[in-house]
Amino acid sequence: MTDTVQAQPEDRALVRIRGLTTVLNGKVVFDKLDLDIPRGKVTAIMGPSGTGKTTLLKHITGQMRASAGEVWVDGLNVGELSRQALFDLRERIGYLFQNSALLTDFDVFENVAFPLRQHTRLPEVLIRNIVLTKLQAVGLRGAASLTPAELSGGMARRVALARAIVFDPMLILYDEPFVGLDPIALNQVLKLIRTLNETLGITSVLVAHELEAIKQVADHVYLIANGKVVGQGDPKSIEHDGSPWTRQFFGGEADGPVPFQYPAGDYAEALGFRQGAV
Amino acid sequence: MSAQIQRGENVVIGSLAQIGRCGLFLLRILAALPRSLRHARETVRQLWFVGAMSLTIIMTCGLFVGMVLSLQLYHVLSIFGGTSATGSVVALSVYRELGPVVTALLFAGRAGTSITAEIGLMRATDQIAAMEMMAVDPIAYVAVPRFLSGLIAMPLLCCVFCGLSIFGGHLVAVDWLGVDNGTFWSNMTSTVKVWDDVINGVIWKSLAFGGVVSLIAVFQGYTTAPTSEGVAYATTRTVVASSIAILALDFVLTAFLM
Numbered sequence: 001m002t003d004t005v006q007a008q009p010e011d012r013a014l015v016r017i018r019g020l021t022t023v024l025n026g027k028v029v030f031d032k033l034d035l036d037i038p039r040g041k042v043t044a045i046m047g048p049s050g051t052g053k054t055t056l057l058k059h060i061t062g063q064m065r066a067s068a069g070e071v072w073v074d075g076l077n078v079g080e081l082s083r084q085a086l087f088d089l090r091e092r093i094g095y096l097f098q099n100s101a102l103l104t105d106f107d108v109f110e111n112v113a114f115p116l117r118q119h120t121r122l123p124e125v126l127i128r129n130i131v132l133t134k135l136q137a138v139g140l141r142g143a144a145s146l147t148p149a150e151l152s153g154g155m156a157r158r159v160a161l162a163r164a165i166v167f168d169p170m171l172i173l174y175d176e177p178f179v180g181l182d183p184i185a186l187n188q189v190l191k192l193i194r195t196l197n198e199t200l201g202i203t204s205v206l207v208a209h210e211l212e213a214i215k216q217v218a219d220h221v222y223l224i225a226n227g228k229v230v231g232q233g234d235p236k237s238i239e240h241d242g243s244p245w246t247r248q249f250f251g252g253e254a255d256g257p258v259p260f261q262y263p264a265g266d267y268a269e270a271l272g273f274r275q276g277a278v
Numbered sequence: 279m280s281a282q283i284q285r286g287e288n289v290v291i292g293s294l295a296q297i298g299r300c301g302l303f304l305l306r307i308l309a310a311l312p313r314s315l316r317h318a319r320e321t322v323r324q325l326w327f328v329g330a331m332s333l334t335i336i337m338t339c340g341l342f343v344g345m346v347l348s349l350q351l352y353h354v355l356s357i358f359g360g361t362s363a364t365g366s367v368v369a370l371s372v373y374r375e376l377g378p379v380v381t382a383l384l385f386a387g388r389a390g391t392s393i394t395a396e397i398g399l400m401r402a403t404d405q406i407a408a409m410e411m412m413a414v415d416p417i418a419y420v421a422v423p424r425f426l427s428g429l430i431a432m433p434l435l436c437c438v439f440c441g442l443s444i445f446g447g448h449l450v451a452v453d454w455l456g457v458d459n460g461t462f463w464s465n466m467t468s469t470v471k472v473w474d475d476v477i478n479g480v481i482w483k484s485l486a487f488g489g490v491v492s493l494i495a496v497f498q499g500y501t502t503a504p505t506s507e508g509v510a511y512a513t514t515r516t517v518v519a520s521s522i523a524i525l526a527l528d529f530v531l532t533a534f535l536m
Contacts, residue, residue: 061411063407063410063411087413087415088413090410090411090412090413091413093411095408095411097404097407097408097411098404099403099404101403101404101405101407101408102405102408103405103408103409104399104400104403104405114412114414115412115413115414118412118413118414118419119413163412
């Protein structure tokens with residue numbers, strides 16, 4: 001186990017992915033994928049549904065092992081870390097789950113306080129202040145005593161966001177952070193992501209489909225399809241780069257390099273029409 | 279015919295593999311025991327849920343088991359003119375077999391299913407994954423406290439069950455059917471041996487049953503498919519596997535402890 005490999009000083013990428021190959025149930029999800037997440041920037045990962053964006057986040061956090069290739073986070077090869085070293089790394093990473101993943105046994109306050117209680121011995125008054133500060137940032141200080149069952153989907157995501165940032169991590173991974181947010185909450189979350197990035201220098205990785213939101217917050221965008229990076233660049237200009245991938249994805253077209261239909265047999269035959277009968 | 283044999287082979291091999299996985303899971307629980315010491319509060323909380331919250335069903339069933347046992351035994355013993363032995367036979371039956379076995383079966387139905395469903399839903403809603411992402415070991419935080427609480431709660435619940443059974447037996451035999459109160463208690467105290475019947479019968483058996491039921495419940499919940507159907511199957515498997523394990527283990531323990 002190589003737990004002590006340190007980042008090179010000139011390494012400007014916090015996350016470096018090289019030759020990542022993932023095969024799940026016989027399906028190739030990533031095919032020698034190369035990708036860099038720069039330090040202190042907001043990077044968006046976009047792509048068609050089922051293309052493996054969440055799987056990529058799982059590789060970065062070591063929740064899933066790659067079939068081949070390497071994932072380096074802050075100079076550490078995630079695939080070779082021991083369990084304890086992986087947990088040490090995860091203490092420096094915030095992760096916002098698609099479905100919030102709030103602990104249903106606890107109220108909002110305790111959900112946000114959970115990482116602090118598990119990893120620190122801070123006095124109760126300090127824990128209370130930190131939690132209330134994070135809840136204030138996501139606009140839910142007044143909801144501290146509510147249970148997860150009493151929250152709407154958008155509120156639950158904001159609580160999960162407060163929990164993800166409670167340690168002021170070096171890296172935050174947001175899996176679909178804008179789903180279910182009303183325009184006011186969406187705007188506040190965008191501001192929060194930007195503020196965390198600018199004031200604390202936190203590196204952020206966003207998996208999202210909302211290009212307009214991405215344009216407001218991201219510094220760089222990757223478009224992933226067919227297991228590879230098929231486009232990348234400035235979010236404000238990527239949709240006009242002339243590539244058939246970006247044209248189809250951002251134009252929302254059914255025809256293009258990404259098939260809209262899942263592979264299937266002949267349609268007319270499936271409907272019971274013999275060839276030439278209609 | 280050969281297809282049926284093949285299917286039978288698959289069932290046997292699948293069951294053995296599942297037992298093996300469960301054994302490996304027990305090793306993971308034991309390895310996480312030192313780390314779970316810092317979650318003592320969670321263990322106490324689980325003890326409340328699986329122990330205290332099971333008291334109503336254990337007490338009610340214990341009372342009725344004692345009452346029906348006393349009623350049946352009185353009528354059988356009256357054929358031989360031995361109704362004075364009702365108290366001792368009720369006590370021996372309850373301490374040696376019915377107490378631990380029925381308590382464990384009830385515990386599997388009440389607390390075991392609840393543990394499996396809770397952990398299964400935690401997995402289905404990514405709460406287990408969220409804990410891992412927050413660098414909290416879910417085996418130490420989720421599995422061990424529930425396993426320990428089952429281990430601690432079962433002997434206590436079994437004692438309550440046995441006490442209420444004796445009380446129920448006394449109600450029927452003495453207060454209803456007219457067996458002499460002194461005879462009921464004196465026969466019982468002269469025939470029941472503390473080590474053979476109470477320690478071996480109640481304590482050791484219920485400890486073993488508590489460990490097995492808790493292990494099965496936690497294992498099924500932790501390894502369930504993260505879907506509503508998966509949680510439903512896991513809950514059913516907890517009851518079926520626990521019931522079979524309790525009765526099989528009861529035979530083995532009885533053979534060794536007698």
